[in-house]
Each structure stands twice: as C-alpha cells, then as structure tokens.
Amino acid sequence: MAELRYFEAxxxxxxEEMARDDRVFLFGEDVGLVGGTFRCTEGLMAExxxxxxxxxxxxxxxIVGLAIGAAITGMRPVAELMTMNFxxxxxxxxxxxxxxxxxxxGGGVKLPLVIRAPAGGGTQKAAQHSHCIESWFVxxxxxxxxxPATPYDVKGLxxxxxxxxxxxxxxxxxxxxxxxxxVPEEEYLLPFGVxxxxxxxxxxxxxxxxxxxxxxxKAADMLAREGIEVEVIDPRTLDPLDQDTILSSVARxxxxxxxxxxxxxVGVGAELAARIQEHLFYDLEAPVQRVAxxxxxxxxxxxxxxxxxxxxxxxxxxxxxxxx
Amino acid sequence: MAIxxxxxxxxxxxxxxMRRFEExxxxxxxxxxxxxxxxxxxxxxxxxxxxxxxxxxxxxxxxTYRDHAHALARGTPPEALMAELYGRETGVCKGxxxxxxxxxxxxxxxxxxxxxxxxxxIATGLALGIQMRNEDRVVMAFLGxxxxxxxxxxxxxxxxxxxxxxVVFLCENNFYGIATAVGTSSSYNEIHRKAQGYxxxxxxVDGMDVRxxxxxxDEAVRYARQGxxxxxxxxxxxxxxxxSMTDPxxxxxxxxxxxxxxxxxxxxxxRQLLEEGIATQAELDAAxxxxxxxxxxxxxxxxxxxxxxxxxxxEDLFVENTFxx
Ligand SMILES: Cc1ncc(C[n+]2csc(CCOP(=O)(O)OP(=O)(O)O)c2C)c(N)n1
Ligand SMILES: [Mg+2]
Numbered sequence: 001m002a003e004l005r006y007f008e009a010x011x012x013x014x015x016e017e018m019a020r021d022d023r024v025f026l027f028g029e030d031v032g033l034v035g036g037t038f039r040c041t042e043g044l045m046a047e048x049x050x051x052x053x054x055x056x057x058x059x060x061x062x063i064v065g066l067a068i069g070a071a072i073t074g075m076r077p078v079a080e081l082m083t084m085n086f087x088x089x090x091x092x093x094x095x096x097x098x099x100x101x102x103x104x105x106g107g108g109v110k111l112p113l114v115i116r117a118p119a120g121g122g123t124q125k126a127a128q129h130s131h132c133i134e135s136w137f138v139x140x141x142x143x144x145x146x147x148p149a150t151p152y153d154v155k156g157l158x159x160x161x162x163x164x165x166x167x168x169x170x171x172x173x174x175x176x177x178x179x180x181x182x183v184p185e186e187e188y189l190l191p192f193g194v195x196x197x198x199x200x201x202x203x204x205x206x207x208x209x210x211x212x213x214x215x216x217x218k219a220a221d222m223l224a225r226e227g228i229e230v231e232v233i234d235p236r237t238l239d240p241l242d243q244d245t246i247l248s249s250v251a252r253x254x255x256x257x258x259x260x261x262x263x264x265x266v267g268v269g270a271e272l273a274a275r276i277q278e279h280l281f282y283d284l285e286a287p288v289q290r291v292a293x294x295x296x297x298x299x300x301x302x303x304x305x306x307x308x309x310x311x312x313x314x315x316x317x318x319x320x321x322x323x324x
Numbered sequence: 325m326a327i328x329x330x331x332x333x334x335x336x337x338x339x340x341x342m343r344r345f346e347e348x349x350x351x352x353x354x355x356x357x358x359x360x361x362x363x364x365x366x367x368x369x370x371x372x373x374x375x376x377x378x379x380x381x382x383x384x385x386x387x388t389y390r391d392h393a394h395a396l397a398r399g400t401p402p403e404a405l406m407a408e409l410y411g412r413e414t415g416v417c418k419g420x421x422x423x424x425x426x427x428x429x430x431x432x433x434x435x436x437x438x439x440x441x442x443x444x445x446i447a448t449g450l451a452l453g454i455q456m457r458n459e460d461r462v463v464m465a466f467l468g469x470x471x472x473x474x475x476x477x478x479x480x481x482x483x484x485x486x487x488x489x490x491v492v493f494l495c496e497n498n499f500y501g502i503a504t505a506v507g508t509s510s511s512y513n514e515i516h517r518k519a520q521g522y523x524x525x526x527x528x529v530d531g532m533d534v535r536x537x538x539x540x541x542d543e544a545v546r547y548a549r550q551g552x553x554x555x556x557x558x559x560x561x562x563x564x565x566x567x568s569m570t571d572p573x574x575x576x577x578x579x580x581x582x583x584x585x586x587x588x589x590x591x592x593x594x595r596q597l598l599e600e601g602i603a604t605q606a607e608l609d610a611a612x613x614x615x616x617x618x619x620x621x622x623x624x625x626x627x628x629x630x631x632x633x634x635x636x637x638x639e640d641l642f643v644e645n646t647f648x649x
Contacts, residue, residue: 029501029502029504030502030503030504033503033504033508033575034503034574034575037502055504055508055509056509057470057473057501057504057509057510058440058441058470058471058473058474058501058504058509059473059474059475061475062475085439086439088439089439089441089442089474123359123360124359124360124411124422125360125361126360126361126420126421126422126424126425126438127420127421127425128424128425128437128438128439128442129360129361129424129438294637294638296637296638296641297641299419299420299632299636299637300359300360300411300417300419300420300421300422300425301411301412301419301420301422301631301632302359302411302631303411303631303632303634304411304419304420304631304632304634304636304637307634307637308637
C-alpha cells in the first residue's frame with residue numbers, strides 16, 4: 001500500500017490507462033503544460049506528448065462535443081472541464097448529445113468517453129464557482145455519474161470509467177484533492193454500482209458522497225462519543241446506484257440521513273428518500289432526513305457560506321433529531 | 325482630440341488608486357480577511373482608466389472577474405469595494421458577491437462575471453435595450469483574450485453587428501488565459517480582427533499607454549454612440565501578478581515580465597505630465613499620498629464593518645417573496 005493524495009490517484013489512473021491503451025487521450029484547459037489547475041495531469045504531457053495531452057482554448061461546449069466526435073471514431077477521450085461550474089456551459093453537449101445519442105440512434109453508436117471535473121464550494125468562491133450539481137446529471141438518463149471521495153475510490157473508479165464503453169461524468173471535489181489515503185501498489189479496478197460501507201454502525205444509516213463523506217465520518221465520530229453508532233455508506237456512483245446496499249442497511253438501522261453538498265430542493269437526497277420510503281416504509285422508526293445546501297446561490301461572505309453549506313455538525317444534528 | 329490637462333491628472337490619480345487598491349487587497353488576502361478567488365489588475369491599469377474615462381456617467385460598463393479597477397474607474401467608493409472583498413454587510417453586494425462580482429447599479433456598472441464569456445451576450449443585450457429605448461448611451465464590455473474563443477463571443481459579435489448595437493467590446497489582451505498563451509489557444513492572434521468576418525471594425529491599442537487607450541476609446545465610443553454599430557478594440561497589456569492569488573505564474577519568463585514592466589503605464593504618464601508641464605512633481609507626490617490614504621481608510625472601514633446578518637442568507641433571491649393566489 002502506498003499513501004496517495006486524491007489528485008495523485010487521478011494522475012496514476014490516467015497514466016496507467018494511457019500507457020495501457022493508446023486510444024486514450026486527455027484534453028482540457030491548462031491540462032498539458034502546467035499539469036492541470038489541481039495538478040491532476042502533472043507529468044503526463046512530458047510522458048505522452050502534446051498529441052495525447054492537449055491544452056485547449058476556453059470553450060467547454062466544444063471540448064465535450066469534440067470528445068463525442070473523437071469517441072465515435074474509436075478514440076477514448078478523457079476531457080477535463082476545469083471545474084463543474086463550466087459543465088454548465090457545456091450542458092447542451094452533455095445533456096442533448098452525450099446522453100442521448102446511443103439511445104436515439106437505436107444503439108447505433110457507442111460513446112466511450114469520460115468527462116472529468118471537480119465540483120464544490122466551501123472556500124468562498126461565491127455563486128458562480130461553487131456548484132455541486134450532480135443531481136442534474138443523475139436526473140438525465142444516458143450518462144454514468146461517478147463521484148468518488150477517497151484516493152482509493154478515485155483510482156479504481158477512474159480506471160473503470162476510462163474502460164467503460166459508455167459515457168461517464170467523473171466528478172471530483174476541489175476540497176478533497178489534498179486529502180490522503182491508502183492505495184494498493186498493484187492494479188485494481190472498482191465496479192460501478194457498488195456502494196461502500198465506510199463505517200459500520202447499528203443505530204442509523206448516513207448516506208454521503210464526495211466531500212460529505214469525510215463530514216459524515218466526522219459526525220459519526222462525534223456521535224460515537226454520545227453512544228450513537230452510525231453506519232456511513234458512500235454510493236460512489238450515483239448512476240448506476242447501488243440501491244440494495246443502502247436499503248439493506250436502513251432495514252437494519254431503521255433510520256436514514258442523506259447528506260449532500262448540492263441544493264436540497266429536488267436533490268439526489270430527495271430521490272434516495274423516496275426510494276427508502278417506497279421500499280421500507282414500515283421498517284422506518286423516523287422520517288428520512290436530508291442534509292443539503294440552503295436553496296440559495298452560494299454567498300461569498302464566510303459566515304453566510306458556512307450557513308449555506310452542510311457540514312459534520314448539520315449531519316450530527318440530523319441524526320440526533322431522529323435518534324433521541 | 326487632445327485630452328484636457330485636468331482629465332490627464334485624473335487619469336493618473338485613478339491609476340494610482342487602482343494599483344494601491346490591489347496592493348491593499350493583496351495584504352487583506354494575506355491577512356485572511358479576503359478569501360476565495362481574487363484576480364489582481366496590477367499592470368493593466370491604463371486600460372480600465374483610459375477606457376472608462378471616455379464614457380458618460382450613464383453609459384453601461386460590464387466586466388469580468390478581474391473587476392476591481394473597473395468599479396473604481398466608475399467611481400464606486402473604494403471603501404464599499406474593500407468591504408465587499410472582506411465579505412461585509414457594507415460591501416457593494418452586501419458581502420454576497422466578493423472579488424469576482426462587484427456591482428454598482430447607481431453608476432451603471434453592471435457587474436463582474438466569473439464564467440469566461442458569459443457576460444458578452446449580456447453586454448449585447450444592454451445595447452439592444454439602449455437601442456429599443458432610443459437612449460443616448462453606449463455599453464463598454466471588457467473581456468480577456470481567452471474569452472474570445474468561447475462560442476458566446478462569436479454569437480454576440482454576430483448579433484451586435486446584425487442590429488448595429490451601441491457596444492464597444494474591449495479585449496484586454498494580456499497574452500494569457502491563466503497559463504495558456506494566446507498563441508496556443510487561438511488559431512488567429514490578431515484578436516481585434518476576430519470580428520471582421522461579422523463586419524465589425526477592430527483596432528489594436530497600446531494598453532500600457534493610458535492616453536492611447538483614451539484616444540482609441542473616444543473614437544470607438546463616438547462611433548457606437550452615433551449608431552454606426554459595435555467596435556472591437558484590443559488593448560495589449562500585461563498582468564504583473566499570477567492569474568489569481570493562488571497562481572505563482574511560473575509559465576511566464578522573468579525576462580518577458582521585465583520587458584513589460586519597463587512600459588509601466590503609471591511612471592510613463594508621470595513622465596509625460598512632467599515633461600509637458602501638465603503637473604508638478606509635488607502634485608504627483610501628493611496624488612500618491614492621497615491614494616495610499618484612501619486605500620488605508622478603505623481597509624480600516626472594511627475591517628470595522630459588520631458581517632452580514634444570518635437572515636441575509638435568504639434575502640435578495642427574488643423581488644417578490646410572497647405568493648399571491
Ligand atoms: C467558462 C469558464 N471556463 C473556465 C474558467 C476558468 N478560468 C477563469 S479565468 C480563465 C482565463 C481567462 O483568460 P482571459 O479571458 O484571457 O482573461 P484574463 O484572466 O487574462 O484577464 C479561466 C480559464 C471560467 N471561469 N469560466
Ligand atoms: Mg488574458
């Protein structure tokens with residue numbers, strides 16, 4: 001086992017897949033010469049050359065569109081959007097094109113492409129630079145949504161994403177890049193649609209992903225001191241979703257909290273809560289709780305941003321609300 | 325047309341204020357009062373100062389995230405801008421916007437925008453509104469070199485010319501979009517000619533020379549105001565700092581930076597003012613003292629100002645917060 005930082009896990013996965021398959025190539029804003037805004041592509045241009053690691057103009061719609069075209073020809077593009085905020089500029093390509101083409105062409109094309117982008121707020125980047133909008137894409141059939149929280153999950157899932165025959169939106173988190181975790185030296189892949197129980201517990205199930213995972217684990221530590229044993233589950237991929245692991249956990253604990261950094265209104269948490277009550281209505285001891293961002297654009301001021309975004313304290317409070 | 329002596333001294337004071345404001349902001353950032361993304365304007369002062377001085381008070385100005393100087397040039401009180409950077413209730417956006425999103429409607433400063441290119445259709449729409457309302461106004465829209473590769477740049481150019489809208493697009497070509505040099509991101513480097521295919525006249529101007537910027541903008545603004553349609557100006561300039569506070573800017577050589585700094589717009593204008601007898605050294609010194617004082621006062625004001633109240637979290641989302649029927 002080696003300890004890697006989250007961004008290094010991205011680099012390793014990209015490096016290994018590029019070495020393994022010369023159809024894989026990277027492109028995006030500042031990914032080449034300077035190795036990426038978050039250092040994810042450091043060293044790759046030097047190793048693989050400027051044909052396979054390309055700096056692009058600031059043109060997100062075209063970046064995604066070009067990935068589609070190249071994928072049709074048999075290439076395996078990995079497009080980086082500097083942040084998820086700019087996926088919004090490319091929304092038409094992602095929603096109208098990437099996620100529709102195979103189906104509307106009757107299975108005629110396959111689009112083995114990956115769009116990587118980091119999401120997230122929490123460092124005063126204000127309204128236009130703090131988006132956590134995975135729910136938009138989970139709501140859109142036809143594109144996989146992978147959203148890992150640890151270096152181990154990043155590496156295994158990114159390799160699987162690159163080998164996937166289907167388009168994948170691979171959502172990283174800006175505030176997780178410097179976090180560390182154990183990663184095996186030997187090659188491994190992680191399957192889509194398999195949630196991971198990050199901490200077992202018998203009293204309540206907390207489902208959390210991306211930056212909410214470390215917050216949920218922190219909340220679980222806090223609650224353990226009060227004698228409440230929290231089970232923390234990270235779905236890791238939201239499409240496909242491992243519903244069974246979540247449901248069987250809630251069937252045991254009879255209580256569920258869903259924590260996400262995105263907006264509460266029609267968030268992923270709403271979908272999960274709906275499924276839990278559809279399947280487990282009579283097993284529940286308490287209403288399913290959602291912890292999410294306040295339904296306002298992310299404010300800049302430090303105190304307001306802290307109020308707007310969910311954290312470990314909010315998760316712990318939600319747990320306490322249904323366990324006391 | 326010659327620039328009046330008083331205006332020239334004002335341009336000088338304005339540029340000093342811009343630079344000192346940015347230095348103060350950098351201090352505030354280092355001291356932890358300011359967070360998030362902040363993009364300094366040091367080196368490019370001649371562009372915003374010269375360009376905005378060509379406008380009437382009720383012409384619209386719209387900018388990118390690198391927007392501090394543009395608001396200052398519009399006359400927004402420095403203390404309200406610094407308070408915004410500090411995330412305080414007394415800031416121009418009540419602390420909700422921060423560095424990238426200054427706004428001052430009372431001075432027709434329609435804001436700073438952080439999605440590259442996102443504001444260009446808005447600029448075009450402002451000009452459409454002016455035209456439809458038969459107003460005697462123009463729009464001045466600032467953009468970076470990197471923005472000229474976005475789709476909306478081209479969509480905006482086409483519509484601006486299609487309807488001959490009164491807008492001056494001013495591209496501040498500092499030769500980099502973050503780490504990416506113009507030459508590696510644009511198939512055609514003469515940005516001022518990028519809209520020629522749409523029939524929009526373009527012109528390049530020395531963005532390190534405030535008088536040259538002023539003269540070019542006087543002409544462009546007159547052209548747009550008289551109903552001849554949009555203009556695309558390209559001011560060639562250089563940002564001395566990294567792209568933002570977290571960027572050490574290692575992708576640029578020291579030699580390149582040194583070359584540009586020799587053409588620094590502030591001492592350049594000082595020399596001209598002295599040589600031409602427009603100002604005395606004592607006046608120029610006093611201007612520096614005054615700029616320092618203003619920024620110091622702005623920082624103290626910001627630090628003393630209260631944070632937004634928690635209730636502000638849900639305020640300002642809609643005009644009408646209640647449902648009827
Ligand atoms: C749509 C979009 N893509 C990417 C970014 C990230 N980004 C912020 S500034 C910038 C460079 C812009 O360069 P330029 O237009 O030349 O303006 P400058 O910063 O040099 O003033 C980039 C890529 C963004 N904010 N918006
Ligand atoms: Mg630039």
